[in-house]
Amino acid sequence: MSVKVFLNEGEIPRQWYNLAADLPSPLQPPLGPDGNPISPDMLAPVFPMNLIEQEVSQSRWIKIPDEVLNLLYRWRPSPLHRAVYLEKALDTPARIYYKNESLSPPGSHKPNTAVAQAWYNKTFGIKRLTTETGAGQWGSALAFACSLLGLECKVFMVRISFDQKPFRKIMMQTWNADCVASPSKETNAGREILAATPDTPGSLGIAISEAVEAAVTDKSGETRYSLGSVLNHVLLHQTVIGLEAKKQLEMFGEKKPDVVIGCAGGGSNFAGLAFPFVNDKINGAQIEIIPVEPASCPTMTRAPFVYDHGDTAKMTPLLAMYSLGHAFIPPPIHAGGLRYHGMAPLVSQAIVEGLLTPQAMVQNECYQAAVTFARTEGIIIAPETSHAVAAVIREAKKAKEEKKQKVILFNLSGHGMMDLAGYDAFFQGKLQDYVLPEEDIKKSLSAIAGYPKPSANKSGKW
Amino acid sequence: MSVKVFLNEGEIPRQWYNLAADLPSPLQPPLGPDGNPISPDMLAPVFPMNLIEQEVSQSRWIKIPDEVLNLLYRWRPSPLHRAVYLEKALDTPARIYYKNESLSPPGSHKPNTAVAQAWYNKTFGIKRLTTETGAGQWGSALAFACSLLGLECKVFMVRISFDQKPFRKIMMQTWNADCVASPSKETNAGREILAATPDTPGSLGIAISEAVEAAVTDKSGETRYSLGSVLNHVLLHQTVIGLEAKKQLEMFGEKKPDVVIGCAGGGSNFAGLAFPFVNDKINGAQIEIIPVEPASCPTMTRAPFVYDHGDTAKMTPLLAMYSLGHAFIPPPIHAGGLRYHGMAPLVSQAIVEGLLTPQAMVQNECYQAAVTFARTEGIIIAPETSHAVAAVIREAKKAKEEKKQKVILFNLSGHGMMDLAGYDAFFQGKLQDYVLPEEDIKKSLSAIAGYPKPSANKSGKW
Numbered sequence: 001m002s003v004k005v006f007l008n009e010g011e012i013p014r015q016w017y018n019l020a021a022d023l024p025s026p027l028q029p030p031l032g033p034d035g036n037p038i039s040p041d042m043l044a045p046v047f048p049m050n051l052i053e054q055e056v057s058q059s060r061w062i063k064i065p066d067e068v069l070n071l072l073y074r075w076r077p078s079p080l081h082r083a084v085y086l087e088k089a090l091d092t093p094a095r096i097y098y099k100n101e102s103l104s105p106p107g108s109h110k111p112n113t114a115v116a117q118a119w120y121n122k123t124f125g126i127k128r129l130t131t132e133t134g135a136g137q138w139g140s141a142l143a144f145a146c147s148l149l150g151l152e153c154k155v156f157m158v159r160i161s162f163d164q165k166p167f168r169k170i171m172m173q174t175w176n177a178d179c180v181a182s183p184s185k186e187t188n189a190g191r192e193i194l195a196a197t198p199d200t201p202g203s204l205g206i207a208i209s210e211a212v213e214a215a216v217t218d219k220s221g222e223t224r225y226s227l228g229s230v231l232n233h234v235l236l237h238q239t240v241i242g243l244e245a246k247k248q249l250e251m252f253g254e255k256k257p258d259v260v261i262g263c264a265g266g267g268s269n270f271a272g273l274a275f276p277f278v279n280d281k282i283n284g285a286q287i288e289i290i291p292v293e294p295a296s297c298p299t300m301t302r303a304p305f306v307y308d309h310g311d312t313a314k315m316t317p318l319l320a321m322y323s324l325g326h327a328f329i330p331p332p333i334h335a336g337g338l339r340y341h342g343m344a345p346l347v348s349q350a351i352v353e354g355l356l357t358p359q360a361m362v363q364n365e366c367y368q369a370a371v372t373f374a375r376t377e378g379i380i381i382a383p384e385t386s387h388a389v390a391a392v393i394r395e396a397k398k399a400k401e402e403k404k405q406k407v408i409l410f411n412l413s414g415h416g417m418m419d420l421a422g423y424d425a426f427f428q429g430k431l432q433d434y435v436l437p438e439e440d441i442k443k444s445l446s447a448i449a450g451y452p453k454p455s456a457n458k459s460g461k462w
Numbered sequence: 463m464s465v466k467v468f469l470n471e472g473e474i475p476r477q478w479y480n481l482a483a484d485l486p487s488p489l490q491p492p493l494g495p496d497g498n499p500i501s502p503d504m505l506a507p508v509f510p511m512n513l514i515e516q517e518v519s520q521s522r523w524i525k526i527p528d529e530v531l532n533l534l535y536r537w538r539p540s541p542l543h544r545a546v547y548l549e550k551a552l553d554t555p556a557r558i559y560y561k562n563e564s565l566s567p568p569g570s571h572k573p574n575t576a577v578a579q580a581w582y583n584k585t586f587g588i589k590r591l592t593t594e595t596g597a598g599q600w601g602s603a604l605a606f607a608c609s610l611l612g613l614e615c616k617v618f619m620v621r622i623s624f625d626q627k628p629f630r631k632i633m634m635q636t637w638n639a640d641c642v643a644s645p646s647k648e649t650n651a652g653r654e655i656l657a658a659t660p661d662t663p664g665s666l667g668i669a670i671s672e673a674v675e676a677a678v679t680d681k682s683g684e685t686r687y688s689l690g691s692v693l694n695h696v697l698l699h700q701t702v703i704g705l706e707a708k709k710q711l712e713m714f715g716e717k718k719p720d721v722v723i724g725c726a727g728g729g730s731n732f733a734g735l736a737f738p739f740v741n742d743k744i745n746g747a748q749i750e751i752i753p754v755e756p757a758s759c760p761t762m763t764r765a766p767f768v769y770d771h772g773d774t775a776k777m778t779p780l781l782a783m784y785s786l787g788h789a790f791i792p793p794p795i796h797a798g799g800l801r802y803h804g805m806a807p808l809v810s811q812a813i814v815e816g817l818l819t820p821q822a823m824v825q826n827e828c829y830q831a832a833v834t835f836a837r838t839e840g841i842i843i844a845p846e847t848s849h850a851v852a853a854v855i856r857e858a859k860k861a862k863e864e865k866k867q868k869v870i871l872f873n874l875s876g877h878g879m880m881d882l883a884g885y886d887a888f889f890q891g892k893l894q895d896y897v898l899p900e901e902d903i904k905k906s907l908s909a910i911a912g913y914p915k916p917s918a919n920k921s922g923k924w
Contacts, residue, residue: 420632
């Protein structure tokens, strides 16, 4: 019996799938400072117009340019594995499959959109991209993409991560990117913060402010900003994952998955795998679709559906999403990629529509799942991915109790080679099972109490 | 045009190729303490008999057991890439292909033999393996293999690496291995050395002594020692690489490579790719086959073909090989996997026969090649692999000068995610181009002056 199937390059999907075309209710529009919907051209100083067009597109299928396919071919299609050894260890009747996105050169799903964004920017005449990065996965992926296309890349990396994870910085440098600690002296935002608090460890919010400022203030007009998750076009680019997985499940003889699982921070790896199956669900298929988040940063399971800024410094438009409030600072868990205060508008709207059933997990259950996975399937996964695997193990145990032959599909979004300190902390019994107190949510949300509210929706819970 | 081809699981080679069957002159036998050839049963306390049989086998093809194939399927077959972007950057008429062994869960070619050795040991009734590791690549691979098969694994890791590279230790722990710094207090060899030199940084020689002692002194009889390179059976297991590559070159429409290149420390990744092509060369094909070593540890290019111990502590039999002397301590280059005083007997004999043309490289040329590779092909390679890439770039430039459409094939033996400190040193201009002084070689070789000599061979240079 096969434990994995490949696709040839010729079998890669030729179009991205855009869930916005199929949601029962339309997405709520982003709002500007005046509380009115923004027009696409208001985003032009930040993003190139070809990506803005994708951001607002209502087309169901969007052609992947041949040049982007050529970039994806450097590591795609990715294999779909059947987790026969995990199944055996769990003694479950469930059949478990995973899409292995850890095999890209930067080690995660992030390059799927990084190469597309870099290509669209280059095509638009842009010479230089700026971005922020926390733990470094996204910064590495954009550095990789820019290196392949000959674009300059500037990464503002949260200072505490910059100091603690020097290897991520060296990865970016190897791919020719300029990575600086944030706050830096290179932007007004950075200089002001450094003047007030010289010893600040930095934050993702500050780094975003610096990256956006660096893009929009470049007088050459040849610099833009790039974001690694949350936005519609980012999730769109990730749908190659789910579209490939559909073909590969058929090669394994499976008609459909019963359960689809992905971890969700900003939402992009989850959406990439899940959205093609959300489409099937909208069309009547029985599929449970589970985004998994940390209990320390519970946007989907405990936050309200609101209008909020995408960044702490309030530089972005207001987005309709599940949010803990833009000033929320989550506890220091090891899954740095899941410490975002909001959730992608497309994922949020799908939750409002009742299409998804989010779950939240604490750290020790996730790392126990990751260790079980490493010792059965053999792959050391990223701390973010461990949230998906913890949910998979719960579902597989449930299938055993119910004696059901469920098909479970999940996204192995990245490897853990750059994140081994978390495993060490787990082995030493030092991991805390943070569950965010209710009063912290209330306090954080008070900052957005006066914001506009998303309009009523028949199935929404707000 | 395709940039890579996969094979399906069903297309994996079913037999390993044993070069010992085809060498024009037979291998020189290992010698015991009395200077006479050892018998296979003298190795029984160290290795299981099924692997000893492989070690001495003269069969050309050795069946890969189905259970070992199932272990290899967890990540194999590996893709063969065409390096179109590197070719373009070099403006070379050469067509460059690479076998991507970096996609295994531990990130290198090492698991090809680790899973086979673990399986043969388990089949023989062994419950526990011991080994040594320097930088940690081999220890990680054996930990991975033992984890999949439920064997205990004990790794003695050179103390200075243990302290400097804590992530490798955490990888091994995640795969359930017990990794201790060497010298340790767990063996007589370790205790004696610690008593004499409490602050010693350790060495591979000491670690081997500890690992062999821990295996042979276990009174249960259920422990054996495992080696990650050098020996015939280890190289045998790696030939899946070259056998897959042959099929894949055909899929690219290539009849044969003109040049085959691999880095060589103990010799296993080089042999794995090259030996099936050495067979073609013996049968008349025109192929230049190049093992590449560091100029700081030049066994193949500057050492004599002698009988020497495989370890510093002289616990192993005498092997006929190119050697700088078992007490040789190479300069501290970043390619830790290439810092071995000897060279695999099979590779050594192929050199004696005139079948291979070794090259030596200094560090800065290698890292420059690695950075070029990362910025064109997108993969950050291991420092060991950078030696192969440096030689590839030389060959590609030569092809340009000669206006020849050569086909160059090399082994991308591992990724550099765990070894980024070397890239950092390169960017900072801190790398030294060590070339071993002649007097150091003479001095080191004086320790083996009285050893038996390999018998005369028509094409040998000793």
